[in-house]
Amino acid sequence: MRFDVVTLFPELFGPFLECGVTRRAYESGQVQVRLWNPRDFAAGNYRRVDDRPFGGGPGMVMMPEPLARCLEAIRADRAEPAPVVLFSPVGRKLDHAGAERWSAGEGAILLCGRYEGVDQRFIDRHVDLQLSLGDFVLSGGEIAAMALLDAVARLQPGVLGDEDSHQFDSFNPALDGLLDCPHYTRPEEWEGQRVPAELLSGHHARIERWRRERRLEATARERPDLIAAARAAGRLTGSDEAFLAQLG
Structure with a gap:
């Protein structure tokens, strides 16, 4: 799969693509990443990509023309069409299910917004989807783009040391959408704290039950909405419900 990243700061991605286990996905070509700077497509000696907003107000807005030229060049370079994704506070929140869908796809064109945002006319004409990491504002879309790339890369075959590792991630359907234990x-023993006896017992059923209860406990405490979703989907057993009732 191929991701084309439109960013004013392509140098931010160098260390990200070269470090950690996910670098295997980039080095092998399983996940191809191409970086594009819209300044290279801006007119004039100053290669300007932003201007003041009409109607007044603070900050600057990314101009549509350099972005449109950059997008045209990307599409000419790609063999297949791809959706254009803008990282924005107004976007749909990225979650594990979304990361799994992207990991099984063909890639996308990722637009990293900066300043006060992107000219709405460009968004209306060219952007297929807006994504957000959550209810907070970043100085640009680069961190969000890296988050998506990392989530996709680690799900590719052979990237993690153990092929089953991601099956036990928080939010994974294999864990019924619960948090991890x-x-x-x-x-x-470390500083007076011992590893729970269940994990040292060698009794697989006891270990799995302990892990299941810790997942239920953590999820009920930190993300009760996930408990409600698992219950609505019929993923909780009678033993699960009895344990949750004990927690109160």
Whole structure:
């Protein structure tokens, strides 16, 4: 799959694409990333890409013409068409299910907004989808683009050290959409705290039940909305409901 990233700061992506286990996805070509700077498509000696908003107000707005020229060049370079995604506070919130859909797709053109935003005429004409990381504002869309790329890359075959690792991520359907449980490693005792006895028992059923209860406990405490969604989908067992009732 191929992602074309439109950004005024392509240098931000260098370390991101070269570090960590997800670099395997980029090095192998499973996830191709091309970086495009709209300044390269701006007119004039100053290569201006932003201007003051009509109607007044603070900040600057990204101009439509350099973005349109950049998009034209990307489409000419791609063999297949791709949706244009703008990262914006007004966008749909990116979640695990969305990351899974993207990981199975052919890629996209990712537009990283800056300043006060992008000229609405460009959005109306060219943007297919707006995405957000949550109810907060970033200085630009680059971090959001990296988040999507990372979520997609780690789901590609062979990228993680253990093929089953992502099956136990929080929000994964394999965990019925619950949060993940706590994890422990050596030493067995650290600063007076011991690893839970269930994890040392070697009894697989006890271990799995302990993990299930910790997932239910964490989800009920931190994200009760996920408990409600799992219940509505019929994913909770009678034992789950009994444990949740004990928690109160």
